[in-house]
Amino acid sequence: MYRYDNIDQTLVAERVAQFRDQTRRFLAGELSEDEFKPLRLRNGLYIQTHAPMLRVAIPYGLLSSRQLRMLAHLARKYDRDYGHFTTRQNLQYNWPKLEDVPDMLADLATVEMHAIQTSGNCIRNTTADHFAGIAPDEVDDPRPYCEIIRQWSTVHPEFNYLPRKFKIAVTGSPADRAASEVHDIGLHLKRGPDGEIGFEVLVGGGLGRTPIIGKVICDFLPREHLLSYLEAILRIYNQEGRRDNIYKARIKILVKALGIEAFREAVEAEWALIRDSGLKLEVAEIERMRSFFVPLPYETLADIDPTTGREPAFVAWYRHNTRAHKVPGYRAVIVSLKAPDIAPGDITATQMDELADLADRLSSGQLRATHDQNLILAEVRQQDLYEVWQGLVALTLATPNIGTLTDMICCPGLDFCSLANASSISIAKQINDRFTDVDYLYDLGHIEVKMSGCMNACGHHHVGHIGILGVDKRGEEWYQITLGGSASGISSLGTVIGPSVSKADVAETIAKILDVYVAERQEEESFLDAFRRIGVQPFSERVYAANH
Amino acid sequence: MRQIIKDRQVVADDWTYVGKEEAAGATRVVLPLADYLAVRAGGESPVPGAQVAVSLLPADDEQALKPYLADLPLIVVEFPSTAEGRGYTQARLLRERMGFQGELRAAGGVRLDQVFLLARCGFNAFDLAVGEKLEPAIAELERFSVAYQDGAGPLTHPRRRYDTGASSAR
Ligand code: HEM
Ligand code: SF4
Numbered sequence: 001m002y003r004y005d006n007i008d009q010t011l012v013a014e015r016v017a018q019f020r021d022q023t024r025r026f027l028a029g030e031l032s033e034d035e036f037k038p039l040r041l042r043n044g045l046y047i048q049t050h051a052p053m054l055r056v057a058i059p060y061g062l063l064s065s066r067q068l069r070m071l072a073h074l075a076r077k078y079d080r081d082y083g084h085f086t087t088r089q090n091l092q093y094n095w096p097k098l099e100d101v102p103d104m105l106a107d108l109a110t111v112e113m114h115a116i117q118t119s120g121n122c123i124r125n126t127t128a129d130h131f132a133g134i135a136p137d138e139v140d141d142p143r144p145y146c147e148i149i150r151q152w153s154t155v156h157p158e159f160n161y162l163p164r165k166f167k168i169a170v171t172g173s174p175a176d177r178a179a180s181e182v183h184d185i186g187l188h189l190k191r192g193p194d195g196e197i198g199f200e201v202l203v204g205g206g207l208g209r210t211p212i213i214g215k216v217i218c219d220f221l222p223r224e225h226l227l228s229y230l231e232a233i234l235r236i237y238n239q240e241g242r243r244d245n246i247y248k249a250r251i252k253i254l255v256k257a258l259g260i261e262a263f264r265e266a267v268e269a270e271w272a273l274i275r276d277s278g279l280k281l282e283v284a285e286i287e288r289m290r291s292f293f294v295p296l297p298y299e300t301l302a303d304i305d306p307t308t309g310r311e312p313a314f315v316a317w318y319r320h321n322t323r324a325h326k327v328p329g330y331r332a333v334i335v336s337l338k339a340p341d342i343a344p345g346d347i348t349a350t351q352m353d354e355l356a357d358l359a360d361r362l363s364s365g366q367l368r369a370t371h372d373q374n375l376i377l378a379e380v381r382q383q384d385l386y387e388v389w390q391g392l393v394a395l396t397l398a399t400p401n402i403g404t405l406t407d408m409i410c411c412p413g414l415d416f417c418s419l420a421n422a423s424s425i426s427i428a429k430q431i432n433d434r435f436t437d438v439d440y441l442y443d444l445g446h447i448e449v450k451m452s453g454c455m456n457a458c459g460h461h462h463v464g465h466i467g468i469l470g471v472d473k474r475g476e477e478w479y480q481i482t483l484g485g486s487a488s489g490i491s492s493l494g495t496v497i498g499p500s501v502s503k504a505d506v507a508e509t510i511a512k513i514l515d516v517y518v519a520e521r522q523e524e525e526s527f528l529d530a531f532r533r534i535g536v537q538p539f540s541e542r543v544y545a546a547n548h
Numbered sequence: 549m550r551q552i553i554k555d556r557q558v559v560a561d562d563w564t565y566v567g568k569e570e571a572a573g574a575t576r577v578v579l580p581l582a583d584y585l586a587v588r589a590g591g592e593s594p595v596p597g598a599q600v601a602v603s604l605l606p607a608d609d610e611q612a613l614k615p616y617l618a619d620l621p622l623i624v625v626e627f628p629s630t631a632e633g634r635g636y637t638q639a640r641l642l643r644e645r646m647g648f649q650g651e652l653r654a655a656g657g658v659r660l661d662q663v664f665l666l667a668r669c670g671f672n673a674f675d676l677a678v679g680e681k682l683e684p685a686i687a688e689l690e691r692f693s694v695a696y697q698d699g700a701g702p703l704t705h706p707r708r709r710y711d712t713g714a715s716s717a718r
Contacts, residue, residue, distance in 0.1 A: 014691060018691055158669055278698040279698070
């Protein structure tokens, strides 16, 4: 993984010193609440319902065991012994004290981490495929490019006061595991006509109040032009994006207003003037960055069937919570942060420490955070899977539910978030309580439930196969349900089934939707495929049928 | 007289912002873009005889100044609020693309927490928000000793680490 050199370390240290000073000025009354806000946001600090919330960047989701131990330490020392993984491969602390945050950031800097630009109207943490580097279907590893983007975007002098936040995702596989099409910029690694590596560039995707799937602005961008092209897009956005209305300020609104052709024209005109500037990446720079992500010295192993002679619980876990690795004899393990009785994405300090040990002992000493709020041990020898499973079972991190109904994405909602209309965590619990029959869940197959407590869409509900959105109806919590969304491969936004349902009825409504699927599905047809074939109507009819 | 930061010094500023300040009798005046262009096109100055400079609002097109850059002593880029970000781009284009050499001043909602970034974009003068202290803002110009981007100032050029192997594997 990338290691800081003295330049990176100096920058992070100087940033901590800057924020310490800003916090001191705020506490001393030299900065008002309003003046401090944009400064703290650019260091990951929100003020929420109960307390400040600190969002720590995990660049492209990659974490070393040493870093995870530090996250555990912070949870213990400054928070309530746990942290929360988000849909953008970050970690949030829900209970820090404002005056402790500079110390937390200083602690993070000791393990090459920071919270720079994890919120605020600037370029945020760049996310990537969580199977980067090990996916059998990968064109190239996205992480070196993510690190190049991370550095270019960090404390970028021109782009720290954008009209609105700006999120970039990079994927190296045709199967899009980074939801790249609902990002402000999505980059898809691909090969050009002569086999050279570059990117398909999408722009103007996003969720929130106005969900839009990104449009292709460039079919093939040779990789050496990555930064100049990004800079051109950002510059047009910084100049032309709306600043008069916060709800219309994202780049998606600009692209929509101008039309992709006119937007492309503006970007290309700007790009022509900077493409051969100092932003052009030299092969040596790209190669140096790639050298940080070279594959491990894998052992020569044959593929085995680790389930032979093992108990059913292990076999179920193996089927659902492990994935193919491009190297024979290895497999990737998904660590489920979706145990039925915890808030999706939450992890305790003890779990973090023990997991770090497990990663050192039986994987590469690294972990990845996924955009669906789980973790991954990416380099496990197949012969060690049983031992890994036992370790995870002991930590209650082996719930065999990855890709099933209960592997839900869920935002903090009313329990923590001051913007929420409704609770999300309690709905996750309601669903877990209602659907306890694992055989039924396995029979349903791959279903993505995504839940947001308001239209800001932190829980990606628009792109859930089943999306749940909290709405406020005369002070009560109600939920709008959408079906058929997806952000992987062929992206689509969900269709609303009808009027929102009351809090007590959410799980029951989902049960009805699932009944329709089970009745209508053809051989092996997934929920999403069935929905795409039969449309929303049969589902709406069933859900709103007068008391049958 | 107004105090500003220029080239890392606190200096007294004798320019008058026309439209915001009483300009009668002023010897050096800063005009809004439209007025400035009108004067350069041969129109009468609102303060006849005074030396003229220009100020840009966020939506103004800096390209309009292209013909006049060589003898423009000062361009004021206005930040109606701290959140305003267009001026950063205007400054980079004026300096890097159009080669403007004169005083480039950020004015308005400019606080000490922004001056480092502004300087990186090419500003060499700062007329800070009311109440902001100047000396600490000068210190703030030295806040970072490294940077990942090419830009105005003596900081690390990102490419250097590849050329010289500046990266020390730890
Ligand atoms: C509790 C504190 C949080 C607050 C105050 C907050 C606030 C917001 C707001 C206001 C937006 C909409 C921005 C816009 O449309 O321009 C947003 C979007 C988003 N949030 Fe959060 N959020 C919080 C927590 C989270 C968490 C925990 C996650 C992950 C589980 C998350 C992931 C996202 C994502 C992925 C988007 C992007 C949606 C898009 O593309 O428009 N946020 N957030
Ligand atoms: S979706 Fe709404 S309720 Fe949920 S975290 Fe985001 S802003 Fe808060």
